[in-house]
Amino acid sequence: MDPFLTSRIVSDILGGLTNGVTYGMVALSLVLIWRSTGILNFAQGAMPMFATYIGFVVFKGHLDYWACVGISVLAAATIGGLTERFLVRGLYGKPEINPIVVMVGFLIVLEAVAAGIWSTTPQSLPNPFSAFDWHLAGKPLALSPFTLYEIITALIVMIAVAALFRFTKLGLQLRASAMAPEVSRLLGVRVGRLLTLGWILATVVGVITTILVSGGGFFSGLTPQVMDGIFAYGFIAAAIGGLESPVGAIVAGVVLGVVNQFVEAYVNQNAVIIIALALLVVSLMIRPSGVFTKSTQRRV
């Protein structure tokens, strides 16, 4: 095989992986909230966006990168918890459009308020690692210290969430209160608190994604709408993988990232979201409840 083509394909795969892990993380945070509270959170991009502004723009120039990350995570946890407690709590058991509408409203308000305070000009984030690509045999590889940091962080977050659910008592309680809230309550699980915790967890996963997405590159930066497109891809990934399955969401996100990269490189940029949408339509036609979920029966 032509060495130039090989290196190009390797570059595309690496670039696709970097995008893919961010889609996977957004998809994961959507699945976390969907599984525990049955709500598709349309503000899942906007809530972390706001927290990132608090962490990075308010303290710009005063604190170093890692302290800003810490403040952003704290802000995200607060926003996630408060949102569940005061905005979402009253919506459980209502018709399914009510939470959708409220969360879309929250999305608009957050983006408008952020643009009102901090304007829509992109804010650059400090870089903890160099964003210059490594070279392999004299050619750029589409892999820089920053993108490596991006991929590794995403992997750590995903493994941590999986471990939390599978191996800890807290994770067991989270799963129990999502699957059978009444029974869990009778057995002494404080379901209300765990739902709040689920939202906090999802928003923290979201804020890490937002920090990774808006940092690093030369053309990227933090804007109020920074997560809009990524949210759309994250939803597509979550729907293809199945809203019930965290693993499915992550895998679908990564695959979607690679596919997008190839479409962008070999077709054109406009086709990226069109192909993604077509993939969603086709996959929903073939496997309506997702590639990675077993079909379930509904009890009446």
Add this chain to the structure above:
Amino acid sequence: MNLAWTRRRTPIAVALALVTTVAILNVATPRRGIALSLSIDVAIACLVALSLSSFRTSHPVVSRAALTLLGLDVALFITFFLGSSTNFNLATGASMSIVLLGLSFLTGASGQISLGNGAFMGVGAFVMAVWANHHATTPIVVTLLIAVVSGALVGLLLGLPATRLRGPYLAGMTLAFAVAFIFILNSFSSWTGGDSGLQLPTAATAPRWFDGFFHVGTSPLATTTLYLTDFTLVVAGVAFFFMANLFASRTGRTMRLVRDNDVAAELVGISLPRARVTAFVVSAGYAALGGALLTLIDNSASPPTYSFALSVTILSLIVIGGIGTIPGAIIGGIIYAFSVNVISWITTQSGLNPQGNFASQLNGIIFGGLLILTMLFAPFGLAGAARLMWHRVRARRPG
């Protein structure tokens, strides 16, 4: 016998009085006022038909037509006295209210929601513009129908997979479509004119009979605005009439059962996917009609209009107006027509810097905030709140 005569006397007296009024009106008005007297005649006829409760129950379709005609009559009458800029706003609001009506039907009838109706509007707007640029001689009404059918077909394509599922898949998928729409337009930029969009080849002008009949006597531009406004209002009237009948028809009842209890609906032999897809296709077609009318009014279609923000605006308007209701669509349309004026008024009143960040974001803050508050405290919007108040007043009244 005496009693029977008394009972019959009142309606006869009323009818005589009406006929006399109409006759005097028509004789007394000079030729210039013929449109005026005609509109009053129509209003009287419709009011009479609607005031008879036995007629309302025995001829529901005719009385719905009478109600539409009455509303249309009043609206057209008002446009005659308004300035061009207000009329232009009103026309925009009327085409938006058609879009809102479609979304209201989707939610009110099937319990689902779409975040992509702005994109379906875009489909209608661009089909209208592209068709008019290639076949300039096609009558406007036919072009509008083509736009509606195209919108409905795109709706079918997206709705088929998503409506088979429970949960918010349809909402998410329509969101993805709304985000993708601008890129879709860009991919076909040789047809859709790229970033600058498309102009209609010939600007719509008022036909001669319109000028003669109404004796507008204003500048040709103002006459054309009036004509376009009235045309949009008439199309909106027809759309509302169809929708009112659809809500009340067997299809409408089927869909409400699907919304309220899908298990029961399946047990009586209703196909859930078919009912949901039907509702979605109707809403997409209505959105396309609204978009096509907007192209006609603006004389052009530009891609940035049909961004995701428009879909969100549509959702806000119908929720604030009253989702699932027909009056909600009218209220939402009126809000849309005058929202720009109201928001700039708020900006000047509150002393915000008009060029500042907050002033430019005020639209989003107000609409988003109202969206949340309405859904939390009055889920059926202004129309629902008004209906509730009406019922309370009636309950308090003795008898």
